[in-house]
Amino acid sequence: MSITKFQTIESTAVPLPIENVDTDQIIPARFLKATTRDGFGENLFRDWRFDKTGRPIEDFVLNRKIYSGSILVAGKNFGSGSSREHAAWAIFDYGFKVVVSSFFADIFKNNALNNGLLPVQVPESFLSTLFRALEQDAATLIRVDLEKQDITLAASGQSESFDINPYKKECLLHGYDDIDFLLSIKDKIIQFEKSRS
Amino acid sequence: MAGKTLFDKIWDQHVVEEIKGGPSVLYIDRHLVHEVTSPQAFSGIEKRGIRLFRPEKTVATPDHNVPTQDQHLSIRDELSRFQVNKLTENCKKHGVTLYGLNHPYHGIVHVIGPELGLTQPGLTMVCGDSHTSTHGALGTVAFGIGTSEVEMVLATQCILQPKPRKMRITVDGKLSTGVTAKDVVLYIISKISASGGTGYFIEYAGSAIRSLSMEGRMTICNMSIESGARGGLIAPDETTFEYLKGREFTPAGADFDRAVERWRLLKSDNDAVFDKELHFNAADIEPMITYGTNPGMGAKIKDRIPALEEIDPAARESFKKSLAYMDFEAGSPIAGRKVDYIFVGSCTNGRMEDLREVAGFVRGKQKAAHVTAWIVPGSKQVEEQAHREGITAILEAAGFKLRQPGCSACLAMNDDKVPEGMLAVATSNRNFEGRQGPGSRTMLASPLTAAAAAVTGKVTDPRTLL
Numbered sequence: 015m016s017i018t019k020f021q022t023i024e025s026t027a028v029p030l031p032i033e034n035v036d037t038d039q040i041i042p043a044r045f046l047k048a049t050t051r052d053g054f055g056e057n058l059f060r061d062w063r064f065d066k067t068g069r070p071i072e073d074f075v076l077n078r079k080i081y082s083g084s085i086l087v088a089g090k091n092f093g094s095g096s097s098r099e100h101a102a103w104a105i106f107d108y109g110f111k112v113v114v115s116s117f118f119a120d121i122f123k124n125n126a127l128n129n130g131l132l133p134v135q136v137p138e139s140f141l142s143t144l145f146r147a148l149e150q151d152a153a154t155l156i157r158v159d160l161e162k163q164d165i166t167l168a169a170s171g172q173s174e175s176f177d178i179n180p181y182k183k184e185c186l187l188h189g190y191d192d193i194d195f196l197l198s199i200k201d202k203i204i205q206f207e208k209s210r211s
Numbered sequence: 212m213a214g215k216t217l218f219d220k221i222w223d224q225h226v227v228e229e230i231k232g233g234p235s236v237l238y239i240d241r242h243l244v245h246e247v248t249s250p251q252a253f254s255g256i257e258k259r260g261i262r263l264f265r266p267e268k269t270v271a272t273p274d275h276n277v278p279t280q281d282q283h284l285s286i287r288d289e290l291s292r293f294q295v296n297k298l299t300e301n302c303k304k305h306g307v308t309l310y311g312l313n314h315p316y317h318g319i320v321h322v323i324g325p326e327l328g329l330t331q332p333g334l335t336m337v338c339g340d341s342h343t344s345t346h347g348a349l350g351t352v353a354f355g356i357g358t359s360e361v362e363m364v365l366a367t368q369c370i371l372q373p374k375p376r377k378m379r380i381t382v383d384g385k386l387s388t389g390v391t392a393k394d395v396v397l398y399i400i401s402k403i404s405a406s407g408g409t410g411y412f413i414e415y416a417g418s419a420i421r422s423l424s425m426e427g428r429m430t431i432c433n434m435s436i437e438s439g440a441r442g443g444l445i446a447p448d449e450t451t452f453e454y455l456k457g458r459e460f461t462p463a464g465a466d467f468d469r470a471v472e473r474w475r476l477l478k479s480d481n482d483a484v485f486d487k488e489l490h491f492n493a494a495d496i497e498p499m500i501t502y503g504t505n506p507g508m509g510a511k512i513k514d515r516i517p518a519l520e521e522i523d524p525a526a527r528e529s530f531k532k533s534l535a536y537m538d539f540e541a542g543s544p545i546a547g548r549k550v551d552y553i554f555v556g557s558c559t560n561g562r563m564e565d566l567r568e569v570a571g572f573v574r575g576k577q578k579a580a581h582v583t584a585w586i587v588p589g590s591k592q593v594e595e596q597a598h599r600e601g602i603t604a605i606l607e608a609a610g611f612k613l614r615q616p617g618c619s620a621c622l623a624m625n626d627d628k629v630p631e632g633m634l635a636v637a638t639s640n641r642n643f644e645g646r647q648g649p650g651s652r653t654m655l656a657s658p659l660t661a662a663a664a665a666v667t668g669k670v671t672d673p674r675t676l677l
Contacts, residue, residue: 036505038622038643099359137648181230193339
């Protein structure tokens, strides 16, 4: 099996300049009762996006027509809270391929990488630059190149590099799946078990 | 060469292989499973056409969705019932031990692990739930994982994990009366913030930590994830061995003595080097409560909410948003606010000691008339023992009712929801927006502080009533 390959993306972006966006906001607990991985995008940021009657809340960024694209730019400490992978599924299912922040929660980062969603961690100053650019012009294009590990504001050429674990980079570039890898070394795992007993 | 930390010792013993430039292949000794994060993992291995690799190392229980009343009846909520039934089917099909509803061992996954002796020093444990960090209290490397990783463990008993950095938090001194483990951990998180532990695995040390009971230590490790850390860990000692002795899955007789000999070696070497060290004084810690919408936004009950000027300029927008949600004013006193709900329970504070603490406090007192109080045991065994010890009777005399075990209002996936706009003092671990139901407002605190709020009907320093 495989995950979706990721190489380069050039897209407009959606700014969410809020810190500590936790997994309960990304996908509230009441939507975790599904037993498949599909359809979580519908309820992404449910309680920020819709009022009690289900009407879109106009000033929430996902409802502002001027913003769209496959890149979500968010404040510091994104994805804190639960280990629920549903958060990564919801973001991906909605159509985002990249989340940019100055800081990610660990489990969220792992979950994202395991599902073909690329977390791009940038310095605080570059994050501010992105927010400013998006505020001034919602049509701002951002390019994310996984091979080169950089993120660039297309118009100005301002660029910043980002880190990614080399193994995870290979997996994303080629759409490899961790479980296939683990299954391929099953003999070693059995050997390891024997050595401990 | 510098010595090894406790974390390194356990981790290194479980590495099957290091991937060059990548994560380690880490062997997992025990895998705990619940109904919310497992169905997609079970269907994943079925799609691959493979069987569970080591079903005997996996134990399952439904906890997030279960009702806390009338558990002998079928679950009313259709989706919850479906999810719980799915777990039952998956366990049956794949040969996994399940402690289902009404089983004597049923309960919150992180309460039953230690209680049954499934959690033991030196093991690696995972579960598709961030509060797996709880088990670290027994000297176990335990952490929460996502569903893809649950599938990895089902398929191979291993996961791919980058090794976290190590932090040691030392709390020395003696805790004052009325100050509990929950206050210690809320204090630590208020000092280091909800992201201060990110990237680290924390070892807790120092005389104040040593003096805590096993259950208090679980509360501390449980909340490690709320500082962003992958997990928390406390070196096993006599308290740990005493706690484990005679439990269902703990080795017995001579095997137990041999296990204790091994467990005694599990501690950080004197010359071990941590990536980060923090020190706190027990004497500085007082009863704590949160006022915002993440667990790092906490303060002493007697204090005020910080004024806007006291907040780092970069964080002011988030601070304002948080207070607007809570309907609180910057700079206002924390104590004295009217409370609508109290919730004592969850994997943070749903254990025997927590129930005893509440019962001891409310004995001879009455709950305020306007307060709805939910007291939810963490497991069937806790529930039974509460009946045996007369705790149920004490609670009832004070106007409370002991419910049945489950995660309950900690994340409100069952019917236990705090209504919109209502204010709850909760012993659970998260105060995120809508955590206890859409529009609900949560202040996190210790069982003692929750009990004081129930009795007075407002946020109260429990020491004023001791």
